[in-house]
Amino acid sequence: MSTQTNGTTMTNGPQHANGSDKERVVIIGSGNWQVLSTLGSAIASVAAKNVLLHHELFHPEVKMWVFEEDYEGKPLTRVINETHMNPRYLPDIPLGDNVTAEPDLGKALQGATALVFVMPHQFFRKALDGIKGKVSQNARAVSLIKGVDVHGTKIQAYATIVNEELGISCSSLSGANIATEVAEGKFSESTLGVPSPDGFEGDPDTLPDARLWKPLFDTKTFSISVVADVEGVGLCGALKNIVAVAAGFIDGLGWGSNSKAAIMRIGMNEIKDFSLEYFPTTRAETFLEQSCGIADIITSCLGGRNRKVAEAMVKEGKPFQELEESMLKGQKLQGPETALHVHEFLAARGTKRPGGYPLFDAVWRICYEGAKPESIIDKL
Amino acid sequence: MSTQTNGTTMTNGPQHANGSDKERVVIIGSGNWQVLSTLGSAIASVAAKNVLLHHELFHPEVKMWVFEEDYEGKPLTRVINETHMNPRYLPDIPLGDNVTAEPDLGKALQGATALVFVMPHQFFRKALDGIKGKVSQNARAVSLIKGVDVHGTKIQAYATIVNEELGISCSSLSGANIATEVAEGKFSESTLGVPSPDGFEGDPDTLPDARLWKPLFDTKTFSISVVADVEGVGLCGALKNIVAVAAGFIDGLGWGSNSKAAIMRIGMNEIKDFSLEYFPTTRAETFLEQSCGIADIITSCLGGRNRKVAEAMVKEGKPFQELEESMLKGQKLQGPETALHVHEFLAARGTKRPGGYPLFDAVWRICYEGAKPESIIDKL
Numbered sequence: 001m002s003t004q005t006n007g008t009t010m011t012n013g014p015q016h017a018n019g020s021d022k023e024r025v026v027i028i029g030s031g032n033w034q035v036l037s038t039l040g041s042a043i044a045s046v047a048a049k050n051v052l053l054h055h056e057l058f059h060p061e062v063k064m065w066v067f068e069e070d071y072e073g074k075p076l077t078r079v080i081n082e083t084h085m086n087p088r089y090l091p092d093i094p095l096g097d098n099v100t101a102e103p104d105l106g107k108a109l110q111g112a113t114a115l116v117f118v119m120p121h122q123f124f125r126k127a128l129d130g131i132k133g134k135v136s137q138n139a140r141a142v143s144l145i146k147g148v149d150v151h152g153t154k155i156q157a158y159a160t161i162v163n164e165e166l167g168i169s170c171s172s173l174s175g176a177n178i179a180t181e182v183a184e185g186k187f188s189e190s191t192l193g194v195p196s197p198d199g200f201e202g203d204p205d206t207l208p209d210a211r212l213w214k215p216l217f218d219t220k221t222f223s224i225s226v227v228a229d230v231e232g233v234g235l236c237g238a239l240k241n242i243v244a245v246a247a248g249f250i251d252g253l254g255w256g257s258n259s260k261a262a263i264m265r266i267g268m269n270e271i272k273d274f275s276l277e278y279f280p281t282t283r284a285e286t287f288l289e290q291s292c293g294i295a296d297i298i299t300s301c302l303g304g305r306n307r308k309v310a311e312a313m314v315k316e317g318k319p320f321q322e323l324e325e326s327m328l329k330g331q332k333l334q335g336p337e338t339a340l341h342v343h344e345f346l347a348a349r350g351t352k353r354p355g356g357y358p359l360f361d362a363v364w365r366i367c368y369e370g371a372k373p374e375s376i377i378d379k380l
Numbered sequence: 381m382s383t384q385t386n387g388t389t390m391t392n393g394p395q396h397a398n399g400s401d402k403e404r405v406v407i408i409g410s411g412n413w414q415v416l417s418t419l420g421s422a423i424a425s426v427a428a429k430n431v432l433l434h435h436e437l438f439h440p441e442v443k444m445w446v447f448e449e450d451y452e453g454k455p456l457t458r459v460i461n462e463t464h465m466n467p468r469y470l471p472d473i474p475l476g477d478n479v480t481a482e483p484d485l486g487k488a489l490q491g492a493t494a495l496v497f498v499m500p501h502q503f504f505r506k507a508l509d510g511i512k513g514k515v516s517q518n519a520r521a522v523s524l525i526k527g528v529d530v531h532g533t534k535i536q537a538y539a540t541i542v543n544e545e546l547g548i549s550c551s552s553l554s555g556a557n558i559a560t561e562v563a564e565g566k567f568s569e570s571t572l573g574v575p576s577p578d579g580f581e582g583d584p585d586t587l588p589d590a591r592l593w594k595p596l597f598d599t600k601t602f603s604i605s606v607v608a609d610v611e612g613v614g615l616c617g618a619l620k621n622i623v624a625v626a627a628g629f630i631d632g633l634g635w636g637s638n639s640k641a642a643i644m645r646i647g648m649n650e651i652k653d654f655s656l657e658y659f660p661t662t663r664a665e666t667f668l669e670q671s672c673g674i675a676d677i678i679t680s681c682l683g684g685r686n687r688k689v690a691e692a693m694v695k696e697g698k699p700f701q702e703l704e705e706s707m708l709k710g711q712k713l714q715g716p717e718t719a720l721h722v723h724e725f726l727a728a729r730g731t732k733r734p735g736g737y738p739l740f741d742a743v744w745r746i747c748y749e750g751a752k753p754e755s756i757i758d759k760l
Contacts, residue, residue: 176641187757188638189645223642223760257683258568261556261675262603265569269669288668289649295641298678303637377567380603 023212025051026063026112028105028127029119039144040064040118041090042183047116047216048096054215058114065108066101077101093183109134114142114212115168121147121158121238122332128165141170142192142213146237147334150341153348155278157234159193169195171209172233173217173224175291176299182222189223191292193233198281204228225290231279232286232293236271238338240297243267245310245335245363247301249373252314259377263359264301266380268294270357274342277353306335313366314373336367343368355379403592405431406443406492408485408507409499419524420444420498421470422563427496427596428476434595438494445488446481457481473563489514494522494592495548501527501538501618502712508545521550522572522593526617527714530721533728535658537614539573549575551589552613553597553604555671556679562602569603571672573613578661584608605670611659612666612673616651618718620677623647625690625715625743627681629753632694639757643739644681646760648674650737654722657733686715693746694753716747723748735759 025047029040044064051058064080071079071088080086080101084094102108105127109115113136119127124145145158162170175190182188194209204210204226218224227233246267250259272287287293301307309323316323320336342357343364351357358379365371405427409420424444431438449456451468460466460481464474482488485507489495493516499507504525525538542550555570562568574589584590584606598604607613626647630639652667667673681687689703696703700716722737723744731737738759745751 176638176645178636178638181636181638186635186639187642189642221757255566256558256561257679258556258558258561259566261678262567262569262671264678265556265669265671265675268674289645291642291645294648294674295645298641298644299637302682377600380567 021113022055022059023057023114023216024059024061024063024112025114025116025216026065026108027116027118028065028108028131029067037086037089039177039179039182041086041093041095042179043116043118043144043217044099045090045093045095045183046219046222048099050216050219052098057212057215060098062096062099063108063112064095064099064101065105066103068103075103077103090180090183093180105130106134112136113139114216115139116142116144116216117158117162118144121145121149121334124158124161132166135166135168137167139166139168140209140212141166141168142173142209143170143234144173145234146174146241148235148238148338148341150345153345155341155345157231157238157279159230159234169209170230171195171213172230172237172292173213174233174237174296176295177291178299178303185221187221187223189225189291189295190217191233191286191290192217192224192226193230193286193292194226194228195230196228200228227283227286227290229281229283229286232275232282233290235275235279235282236287236290236292236296238334239271239274239342240267240300241306241333241335242339242342242360242363243271243297244300244304244306245333245339245367246359246376248307248310248312249314249363249366249376251307252311253373260301262380263376264294264297266359267301268297270359271297273353274357274360277351278345278349306333309333310335320367335363339364339367401493402435402439403437403494403596404439404441404443404492405494405496405596406445406488407496407498408445408488408511409447417466417469419557419559419562421466421473421475422559423496423498423524423597424479425470425473425475425563426599426602428479430596430599432478437592437595440478442476442479443488443492444475444479444481445485446483448483455483457483470560470563473560485510486514492516493519494596495519496522496524497538497542498524501525501529501714504538504541512546515546515548517547519548520589520592521546521548522553522589523550523614524553525614526554526621528615528618528718528721530725533725535721535725537611537618537659539610539614549589550610551575551593552610552617552672553593554613554617554676556675557671558679558683565601567601567603569605569671569675570597571613571666571670572597572604572606573610573666573672574606574608575610576608580608607663607666607670609661609663609666612655612662613670615655615659615662616667616670616672616676618714619651619654619722620647620680621686621713621715622719622722622740622743623651623677624680624684624686625713625719625747626739626756628687628690628692629694629743629746629756631687632691633753640681642760643756644674644677646739647681648677650739651677653733654737654740657731658725658729686713689713690715700747715743719744719747 027044048062069076143159149156159170159172172193194207210226246263275282362376407424428442451459523539529536539550539552552573574587590606626643655662742756
């Protein structure tokens with residue numbers, strides 16, 4: 001009952017995947033990773049309001065799979081269920097009384113028809129083993145996972161992997177979304193990429209998966225715009241980290257605002273051209289006009305870990321691996337790794353873009369080949 | 381010997397407008413206005429190097445018309461010609477020995493074939509009286525003037541006005557170009573919009589006016605990209621100031637990075653759509669992909685006077701007219717004025733854009749109608 005379109009599988013079933021029942025939402029977060037656990041909680045707080053508002057469409061409970069950990073002598077899930085807050089990852093923000101934290105993945109997935117994946121990409125493959133076989137084939141998913149999965153000449157966005165591995169329709173949600181600001185109700189935008197028939201040129205808001213996910217996420221202060229481009233939305237969230245590293249180098253070099261704006265512009269164009277070259281269903285406007293594109297590039301180049309560590313690489317003259325230890329307590333930085341993946345991919349596949357992807361290449365050379373940060377502009 | 385194309389007049393004459401002679405460059409700056417006098421000097425320092433490098437194309441002297449003023453008891457032009465620096469507007473940066481400051485506009489224009497206009501838009505009409513009749517009809521111009529000229533239902537970029545008033549071909553140069561960073565040789569980019577035949581789809585670098593201006597401005601650290609879109613380049617430089625005011629409101633409200641990135645994105649799209657609606661020769665990619673578009677929007681929303689005064693409007697609860705007095709010593713802010721012009725223009729002409737231009741409109745309402753800054757997102 002599914003057709004492969006636009007880089008993912010569309011479910012042709014009824015709008016409510018579980019027949020006459022209402023959609024049951026589960027946020028599949030994963031703890032012990034600050035940024036995305038915070039985003040998972042923020043998204044839960046948004047969804048918790050919207051399932052009540054759109055009660056004709058949703059079951060009133062939002063489940064949140066939370067990796068169990070100790071919080072001041074109590075299990076974190078119990079603290080969340082008693083206080084309706086997540087004191088570890090999103091202190092002082094009420095999640096909503098209808099959010100239930102569940103440490104058991106199988107239980108969390110029971111009956112769920114609307115799966116929201118919010119986890120670091122490196123945990124996803126491991127989590128898959130616990131998920132496979134537990135998901136209803138009528139369920140649909142949306143991925144907030146940042147990253148691309150590269151094996152030799154194959155490169156994939158995570159929504160495509162969810163779709164392939166679980167056999168369910170999967171959308172993407174990404175944007176300029178610093179989690180605490182979303183949770184505090186400060187005006188934010190995000191882009192929802194949904195599956196569409198090949199060559200679709202209609203109003204993306206009318207697509208079946210838009211009718212599920214937009215009501216779940218859209219609020220006056222979390223403004224969702226829909227595009228018929230699942231992969232484009234996912235790719236932005238991964239590739240922007242390369243650009244953020246480049247922006248950090250500019251900060252470290254003290255080259256100023258003109259340079260930094262130039263790097264963001266050039267980076268955006270490389271992201272767009274790379275995506276259009278290798279993902280034929282992606283659309284230029286996803287990168288150029290949407291929150292998941294230019295707006296997220298801007299926030300990542302102004303704040304964020306990738307920018308910060310890259311700046312320190314230049315100022316302290318240390319490799320990023322050493323700074324991951326000292327600045328990130330050993331957590332992995334996504335920008336250099338993504339630059340490496342893209343480099344390997346391009347080495348295997350080649351490119352038709354005149355001049356190649358000089359900014360992506362420079363970030364790889366500086367991170368892995370000992371090139372000087374000043375060389376970043378040499379081929380631009 | 382000229383044809384109206386692409387919003388301006390193309391000279392069909394020889395590549396060297398003055399026949400067998402070399403191109404003679406004059407920078408038509410205007411003193412007593414910090415930002416653009418600094419940019420004029422920065423541009424002079426770039427051009428001074430390039431006329432020597434491309435000696436087959438250019439006469440080796442770069443003239444700079446400078447509004448005469450006193451500098452520590454001496455005429456500023458004499459100080460510039462003796463020290464080859466502009467201590468008032470660009471201290472410590474050598475302009476080049478081949479730059480000559482000239483206080484007399486008529487003398488500065490004598491024999492000039494390559495006119496570079498760098499002045500505040502409000503001085504331009506006045507300066508025109510001194511310029512008309514003194515310019516060779518074989519000369520060509522490039523405008524770095526920011527602003528649009530609005531009278532009722534008519535709205536024009538300054539390159540178009542130069543073209544109409546002086547009857548010479550006029551290009552536009554604009555980008556993320558903080559002047560001191562350009563002069564210090566920090567990596568910067570800029571966009572050159574040149575006249576082209578209607579429907580031109582070739583390589584803009586091959587267009588006649590690109591062959592004049594690109595060699596004059598392009599260096600390794602001031603990277604010029606050419607587009608066949610004179611008006612688009614000029615419009616960005618004016619309309620971005622409305623967006624910078626909006627970004628300043630967000631800063632004043634303390635709404636954070638997601639909001640600010642959203643405002644830049646929405647602003648960019650309104651600039652693009654407004655330009656495409658009323659200037660049919662403009663091209664979407666000028667706004668979305670070029671330095672004069674998104675990159676200049678970014679720098680203006682992060683730094684700059686418009687952003688700063690707008691932030692103070694919110695924090696101090698004062699109208700911008702009062703802050704112009706206290707923060708800018710009475711100089712006029714461009715953003716609110718441009719928002720007013722656009723509002724009057726739209727009131728006179730109407731729009732086919734669904735929902736109109738809500739960000740432009742909100743800036744006008746907040747600046748002139750006493751609307752609350754918080755209302756900025758009401759119609760987005």
